[in-house]
Amino acid sequence: QSALTQPASVSGSPGQSITISCTGTSSDVGGYKYVSWYQQHPGKAPKLMIYEVSNRPSGVSNRFSGSKSGNTASLTISGLQAEDEADYYCCSYKNRVFGGGTKLTVL
Amino acid sequence: EVQLVESGGGLVQPGGSLTLSCAASGFTSSSYWMSWVRQAPGKGLEWVANIKQDGSEKYYVDSVKGRFTISRVNAKNSLYLQMNSLRAEDTAVYYCARESPDGYNFDFWGQGTLVTVSS
Numbered sequence: 001q002s003a004l005t006q007p008a009s010v011s012g013s014p015g016q017s018i019t020i021s022c023t024g025t026s027s028d029v030g031g032y033k034y035v036s037w038y039q040q041h042p043g044k045a046p047k048l049m050i051y052e053v054s055n056r057p058s059g060v061s062n063r064f065s066g067s068k069s070g071n072t073a074s075l076t077i078s079g080l081q082a083e084d085e086a087d088y089y090c091c092s093y094k095n096r097v098f099g100g101g102t103k104l105t106v107l
Numbered sequence: 108e109v110q111l112v113e114s115g116g117g118l119v120q121p122g123g124s125l126t127l128s129c130a131a132s133g134f135t136s137s138s139y140w141m142s143w144v145r146q147a148p149g150k151g152l153e154w155v156a157n158i159k160q161d162g163s164e165k166y167y168v169d170s171v172k173g174r175f176t177i178s179r180v181n182a183k184n185s186l187y188l189q190m191n192s193l194r195a196e197d198t199a200v201y202y203c204a205r206e207s208p209d210g211y212n213f214d215f216w217g218q219g220t221l222v223t224v225s226s
Binding site: 044101 | 142144151152153154157166168202207211212213214215216217218219
């Protein structure tokens, strides 16, 4: 199973909004609602940020939001903060496949 | 508080074996599917294997089928990964992860244990 496609890096200034895309196929991202997003700081464990495309777990800031259109899911972070600088991974649970990861830099 | 603590990683020669353990606390682990997910140095996440609550169903990524075995002992709130015939490409941090109650995502992760396969 091929990994989902994410941009290698994105950047933004504090207070701005950024969007990270995650592109798959109709067999994974496009066909099911089971897309989740994970945040990983260097040397730390991944943390669930979004599940089932657009749902936030308890305790996750409402600055994080998710959506999907066709075979592409997206993670949007609004009001960027320095602490948001991390790697972000999407996942399609149907095939238990992750994206390659996107490094977010807060300028 | 949910906690997952992995152990058992280390340096092993190609062709060797290693068993990883994951100790769960703060929840009833017998009520959840559990997974192992790995991350090679500087690379992304890769799901490795998972196991049903009662151990009756197990699934593996193709690259480890026939070499790795996932198991659990619910009475000990523990998850295991027996790894045989290890290859250099198995070098990674191995994370234990809980699958959410309604399935479809990994809602809690351990801190990981590093496995290095090298001569």
